[in-house]
Amino acid sequence: MPTPRTTHMSRSRDKRGSINLTALGSAAVIAVYSAGYLRTRSAARKFESGEFDRRPPSTATPVATAPDSATHALAVPTPMDTVVMVPAKPAAQTRALVPTASVHVDTTGTVDSVPSAPQAPAPPAPSAPAADTVTAVADSVKRLKDGTYKGWGTSRHGDIEAAVEIKAGRIVNAYITQCLTRYSCDRIAVIIPQVVARQSAEVDFVSGATQSTNAFYYAILEALSKAK
Amino acid sequence: MTAVHAHQTTVMGTVLSIQIVDDRASRPARRAREAAIERAVEWFRRVESDCSRFDARSELRRLCATIDKPIRPGALLFQAVRFAVAVAEETGGAFDPTVGAVMRDRGFDTHYRTGERDTSSSTAEAASFRDVAIDDVARTITLQRPLLLDLGAVAKGLAIDLAARELSEYEHFAIDAGGDLFLAGRNPEGEAWSVGIRNPRSPSETIQRIRVGNLAVCTSGDYERKSVSDDGHHLIDARTGVSASESASATVVASSAMVADALATAAFVLGPAAGLALVKRHRVSALIVTTSLAVHRSAGWEQYAA
Numbered sequence: 001m002p003t004p005r006t007t008h009m010s011r012s013r014d015k016r017g018s019i020n021l022t023a024l025g026s027a028a029v030i031a032v033y034s035a036g037y038l039r040t041r042s043a044a045r046k047f048e049s050g051e052f053d054r055r056p057p058s059t060a061t062p063v064a065t066a067p068d069s070a071t072h073a074l075a076v077p078t079p080m081d082t083v084v085m086v087p088a089k090p091a092a093q094t095r096a097l098v099p100t101a102s103v104h105v106d107t108t109g110t111v112d113s114v115p116s117a118p119q120a121p122a123p124p125a126p127s128a129p130a131a132d133t134v135t136a137v138a139d140s141v142k143r144l145k146d147g148t149y150k151g152w153g154t155s156r157h158g159d160i161e162a163a164v165e166i167k168a169g170r171i172v173n174a175y176i177t178q179c180l181t182r183y184s185c186d187r188i189a190v191i192i193p194q195v196v197a198r199q200s201a202e203v204d205f206v207s208g209a210t211q212s213t214n215a216f217y218y219a220i221l222e223a224l225s226k227a228k
Numbered sequence: 229m230t231a232v233h234a235h236q237t238t239v240m241g242t243v244l245s246i247q248i249v250d251d252r253a254s255r256p257a258r259r260a261r262e263a264a265i266e267r268a269v270e271w272f273r274r275v276e277s278d279c280s281r282f283d284a285r286s287e288l289r290r291l292c293a294t295i296d297k298p299i300r301p302g303a304l305l306f307q308a309v310r311f312a313v314a315v316a317e318e319t320g321g322a323f324d325p326t327v328g329a330v331m332r333d334r335g336f337d338t339h340y341r342t343g344e345r346d347t348s349s350s351t352a353e354a355a356s357f358r359d360v361a362i363d364d365v366a367r368t369i370t371l372q373r374p375l376l377l378d379l380g381a382v383a384k385g386l387a388i389d390l391a392a393r394e395l396s397e398y399e400h401f402a403i404d405a406g407g408d409l410f411l412a413g414r415n416p417e418g419e420a421w422s423v424g425i426r427n428p429r430s431p432s433e434t435i436q437r438i439r440v441g442n443l444a445v446c447t448s449g450d451y452e453r454k455s456v457s458d459d460g461h462h463l464i465d466a467r468t469g470v471s472a473s474e475s476a477s478a479t480v481v482a483s484s485a486m487v488a489d490a491l492a493t494a495a496f497v498l499g500p501a502a503g504l505a506l507v508k509r510h511r512v513s514a515l516i517v518t519t520s521l522a523v524h525r526s527a528g529w530e531q532y533a534a
Contacts, residue, residue, distance in 0.1 A: 019314045021510050025486035028307035029389040035303035036274065036390075208235055210266055 143169050144227040150177060151222025155215035157182040162219035164195065166227050171196050174220060181212050188212045195220055235265045239272040240384060242406030246391070249400035249416050264398070268391035272405070275387040278304045279379045291369060292376055298368035304386075309360065309369055312382040315490045316357035319506060323494035324357045325382065326375045384408055385446065385489030392485070408446040410485050422534060428476035428517050435523060436515070438532035440481060446488035448496040449477035450519075474499035476519045481532060482512040500524040 013019055144166045153160050158181035165173040174195035179185035187209035194203040201220035206213045234247045246268055248261050280286040287305050301309075312325035355375035362369055388403055392410045395401050400413030402421060411421035420441050424434035428451050438445075478496035482488040491512060495503030500516045504526050507514040513528040 018509065019318055021311075021314060021318060021487050021491070022483060022512075024311055024314055025385075025389070025484045028311050028486065029386065029393060029484065032304045032307050032386070033390055033393050036271075205262070207262055208237055208266065208269065210262070 149223040149226040151219045153215035153218030155211040157211040160215040160219045162216055162223055164220060164223045171199050181215060183212060188216055237269055240276045244272055245404040247402045248398050250398055264395055268394040271390040271394060272387045275383050279308055279383040281378050288377060295371050295374055298370045300368045306367055308379050308382050308386055310362050311486060312379055313357050313360050313362060315494060319494045321356060322497045325377050325379055326355050326357055381489050381493040385486035388485035408485060408489055410444045411440050412442050425479050425515055437534040439534045440532055443481055443483060444485035444488040445481050446485060446492045447477055447479040448492040474518055476517045478503060478514060478516045480512055480514045487512060
């Protein structure tokens, strides 16, 4: 059954009635981007302005689900792609991009948190003073009451409930008890052990799972606040 | 220049890889890149969520549940459907986002209102893109018969273009959504991005390498692995209902992924002769490989030869 199309893309047609798909595509993207722009932008602004920033500037190395430097070859699965990326140069030749060494120091002296990015031969950019981070860690290691404490953290993608177990004043275990986020909490599994390792809620960001990381952080923070 | 941020995730049934080339090492610069990539990936998730044919709660499915009544969907779904229907018109239906014929063959012949089995369905025309009425002024879509829209080729291209727009503050980046690409600026070596066009019958070999900047490169091929729930029907010639059999792959280079993705699919279905004519009419470039491994290039293709 033919459909009358008097109002269909009448402005996008040329003399022969052919539709300019390039123009139509551009217009479509602009229309969709503008319509959805505010929602993603306001959340992104918060992220950039530091509303989600939860610690003083430190040299913490974000734990990326993909390597954050050209020293790792981009792991694009070969069967699917038609792009052959030029192979990355070895670490020695890259200019400064590798983040400076993590200076998270466990004041108990037993565990050192190792940065995930490769160490540059010489850190090129000036690093934030190590003292800041040491102080932050030290501050968080106050005497905690023994027991198991839970807390909730919230994010744009949903909430997380986490628990910490305190024994002899130390965090001996930390885990997620409820994962209500839209995306699986598997994404942030890698940082959960950092709570014990660092004896604090100051876990790294997981690239691509910023929201879940924050929710977990706040959950641990709340849990720890109950232990003080 | 050095690549500073690479991110991989799985979305829309494929592996998405985003790489920003930027040599600023400061923490704020790094955070800005992470935030930009997060926003770019979020566009893919939004497109997937709105346009999913398989998630019963998707806006697409809800649109398809209403017949003969104008619906005003969100901007994303409206533009995707509108574009898909436009490509269908331009290809005479060889590319058709409706899967009515397939549905009918699968027994979807029950009257949508009364629930009675519709005995006339065997003689009635299969649903086609002509049953999708789009009103640009009111911004509504009206489905004139039961049909299921599949926005596969259009949705991915749209997502890539939205993601690229999100990264537009950066001069150099690459978006790779399962082999469909948008490449901006230059690669980490400071040279034009290099893309290998895969031999459809020997995936580890490339037929040709091209160099592009600020362009999308999308390929439709009969060798592609799609998501498990995709029956690959968009490579069916909707005019005949059977798989397009002349082409093994079609690659299109265009200024946007929406155009490249849809026209690659259309060119694949149409075969080399009609496919290249379509490509020429829309001023994009294409390379089509037939099942007998003959390579057909559009007039503008060689400008990209590496």
